Amino acid sequence: MDSLLYNLLRTYMGSLRIKELSKIGYTNDRARSLVINTISKHFKHHTKEELITLLTGIKEKPEQYVNDEVLGKIASTFIEKEEVTHHKEFTLLEQTGRLKIYGGKEIEHAAKKQMEIAMSLPVTVQGALMPDAHTGYGLPIGGVLATDNAVIPYAVGVDIGCRMSLSIFDEGESFIKRYGYQMKVALKEWTHFGMEGGLEVEQEHPVLDDPAFQATDLLKKLQSKAARQLGSSGSGNHFVEFGMIRLSEDNSLGLPAKEYVALLSHSGSRGLGANIAMHYTKIAMDTCKLPREAQQLAWLDMNSEAGQEYWLSMQLAGDYAKACHDRIHINMAKALGLERLITIENHHNFAWEEILDDGRKVIVHRKGATPAHKGEPGIIPGSMTTAAYLVTGKGVDQSLFSASHGAGRMMSRKRARESMTVSALKKMLADAGVTLIGGSVEENPLAYKDIETVIAAQQELVTVEGRFLPRIVRMYKE
Structure with a gap:
C-alpha cells in the first residue's frame, strides 16, 4: 500500500x-x-x-x-455475519529487536525509555532514535519504528504528514534589502496561523476533489473543514519564513554554488490529520490491548478493515499537507513576483511501506524524523534564529534510512515560557538580524537543542548540501 x-x-x-x-x-x-x-x-x-x-x-x-x-x-462484505466486537490482548517482549541511537548523550532518559517500550512490541522489527529526540505521546519525537504488517497511529503522530518545504528563487541578498517590507506584508496577508480559520481568499487545489474524501463517513465529514483550512499553518512550532540559503559545490540540485533567496515552511495536515489520528487511535486501543505503559502504541493490522481505512486516510492527510505547502509557496511567489528555481520537500510524521536491506517488507513509522534513503533530499530546520540544513540521505540501514527532523526541543513549552522574557527574545532576534511576525517566547531559540550539534551527530546519515539562515519569520502568536 x-x-x-x-x-x-x-x-x-x-x-x-x-x-x-x-x-x-x-x-x-x-x-x-x-x-x-x-x-x-x-x-x-x-x-x-x-x-x-x-x-x-x-x-x-x-x-x-x-x-x-x-x-x-x-x-x-455482502455475506451476513453475526457482529462481534473483537479485541486481542498482547504482552511485551523481553528480548527486543535492533535499536540504534544517534547522539544519545543529548537525548533525555524519558525519550529513550519510550523507545525501549516501543521496541518490546510483538510487531516491532527494528528501531532507531534520532539526535533531536525528546518525549512524545506513544513513540518519542525523533523515533523511527519498523513493524511487521502493522501500523501504529500514535507512531505516525497526531499531525499526520507534518512536513518541510523549501523553495529556492533566483534572487540574491539585494532582493531582501529592497523588498523586505513587501515580504513582510505578503507573509501577513497570505499566511494564516491558529487552530481555527483560514485564508480570507478561497484556495484551490486538486486534493479537495480527491475521491478518497468519499471513501469513509469520517473523511466525508472532514472535507469542508479541509477546504476552509487549505493553505494555513496551524500553531506551535509551525512557521513560514524567508531567508538566504548558500548551496554547496556540486550540490545534487544542479544549481550554482552561491546564495539564493529562499522560502521555508513547516506545517502539517491541520484538522484533517488530527481527526484521523484520534479516530483510529481509539479503534486501535479498543481492539489491541497492551500493558498500561504501552497503551498508546496500539496498532492496526494492515489486513484489517480499520488498518486499510487508516492507511488510505493517512495518505490523503499527507497529500493535503503537501497541498497546504503548495498554496503557501504559490501565494508567496505570486505576491512578490518571484519564480521558483526548485522546491524540495519531505514529510516527517508518516508511515511508509519499505524493504529493509535483508529483504524484509516492513512499515516504517517516522515520528519527527526525515526520510534519508540514498540520495534523497530533505530539510532539517533549527529555530527562528538558527540555521536550517538542506541534506541528502546516505541510505543507512541501521537508522532505517532516516535522519532528524529538526534541532529538537530541549525545554517544555511551560519551562520555555518561564525562562524567557519578551524583551530578551527581541534582543536575540535583533542580534541575529531576524524579524519575527507573531511568535512567542515558547518558541525561543534556547528552547531547542543546538542544531550544529544535532547535525554533527548524524554525519554518517546525511550529506549537507546547503545552509539556510532565516531573515523574516512568521509564526503563531500565543
Whole structure:
C-alpha cells in the first residue's frame, strides 16, 4: 500500500466514481475501501464497464467469490455475519529487536525509555532514535519504528504528514534589502496561523476533489473543514519564513554554488490529520490491548478493515499537507513576483511501506524524523534564529534510512515560557538580524537543542548540501 498504489487509485477513480459504486449497491464504507484498494492494485487496466460488471457480479453472488484470493474480502462484505466486537490482548517482549541511537548523550532518559517500550512490541522489527529526540505521546519525537504488517497511529503522530518545504528563487541578498517590507506584508496577508480559520481568499487545489474524501463517513465529514483550512499553518512550532540559503559545490540540485533567496515552511495536515489520528487511535486501543505503559502504541493490522481505512486516510492527510505547502509557496511567489528555481520537500510524521536491506517488507513509522534513503533530499530546520540544513540521505540501514527532523526541543513549552522574557527574545532576534511576525517566547531559540550539534551527530546519515539562515519569520502568536 505505498503512495504509488494510491496514485493509481486516483487514476482508476477518474473513470468510476463513488456515486456509481453506490448505484450498484456498494453503499458502506468497508466495501468501498476494499474496492478502492483491490481494483487499483489488481484491475487498474480494466474499463469502467468491465469493472461494473465484475463488481455487480460479486454483489449478486458473493458466495462464488468469497474464497477468491483477490476478491474474497469484497465478497465477504455482502455475506451476513453475526457482529462481534473483537479485541486481542498482547504482552511485551523481553528480548527486543535492533535499536540504534544517534547522539544519545543529548537525548533525555524519558525519550529513550519510550523507545525501549516501543521496541518490546510483538510487531516491532527494528528501531532507531534520532539526535533531536525528546518525549512524545506513544513513540518519542525523533523515533523511527519498523513493524511487521502493522501500523501504529500514535507512531505516525497526531499531525499526520507534518512536513518541510523549501523553495529556492533566483534572487540574491539585494532582493531582501529592497523588498523586505513587501515580504513582510505578503507573509501577513497570505499566511494564516491558529487552530481555527483560514485564508480570507478561497484556495484551490486538486486534493479537495480527491475521491478518497468519499471513501469513509469520517473523511466525508472532514472535507469542508479541509477546504476552509487549505493553505494555513496551524500553531506551535509551525512557521513560514524567508531567508538566504548558500548551496554547496556540486550540490545534487544542479544549481550554482552561491546564495539564493529562499522560502521555508513547516506545517502539517491541520484538522484533517488530527481527526484521523484520534479516530483510529481509539479503534486501535479498543481492539489491541497492551500493558498500561504501552497503551498508546496500539496498532492496526494492515489486513484489517480499520488498518486499510487508516492507511488510505493517512495518505490523503499527507497529500493535503503537501497541498497546504503548495498554496503557501504559490501565494508567496505570486505576491512578490518571484519564480521558483526548485522546491524540495519531505514529510516527517508518516508511515511508509519499505524493504529493509535483508529483504524484509516492513512499515516504517517516522515520528519527527526525515526520510534519508540514498540520495534523497530533505530539510532539517533549527529555530527562528538558527540555521536550517538542506541534506541528502546516505541510505543507512541501521537508522532505517532516516535522519532528524529538526534541532529538537530541549525545554517544555511551560519551562520555555518561564525562562524567557519578551524583551530578551527581541534582543536575540535583533542580534541575529531576524524579524519575527507573531511568535512567542515558547518558541525561543534556547528552547531547542543546538542544531550544529544535532547535525554533527548524524554525519554518517546525511550529506549537507546547503545552509539556510532565516531573515523574516512568521509564526503563531500565543
